[in-house]
Amino acid sequence: MTLQEFEPWQAELSRAYAAEQVAAGVWTADEALDRALEGSAALLPDGLATPGMLLLLGVLPDGTRVGRVWIGLQHPRGIAGCAFVYDLEVEPEHRGRGLGRELLSLGERAARDHGARAVELNVFGTNATAIALYASAGYRVVTQQMRKELAD
Structure with a gap:
């Protein structure tokens, strides 16, 4: 980037x-x-010069930018050897073609090349598309936050 x-x-x-x-x-x-x-x-x-952060663009062979991935090489909760995906985004006009999975895979490879042995991320519970992508890419739920709104 x-x-x-x-x-x-x-x-x-x-x-x-x-x-x-x-x-x-x-x-x-x-x-x-x-x-x-x-x-x-x-x-x-x-x-961009922040140490320990990978800000990578997904670019097609013709130069078209299709998305980006932001990975921190140090986990925000200090989990040793575990990188953290802060953002993965594919431009709307390029979705549904496997590019998100490819960006995620390339980001994981870059994190591994920098010494990470695992990668974590957070996803909003309402984002079914992202949840399905991460599950199909081998991510598993390790914590889960739940909420119930209380009536007045």
């Missing part, structure tokens, strides 16, 4: 993450974007 691609990607990622947090009932709409931007800036304090 280049610097010219990084800044728009970071803004887009923060908007999407904020929307997911609001939809999941975790954050309010008023606070969501600021919180997402702060979280992204904390994880990538040096932008």
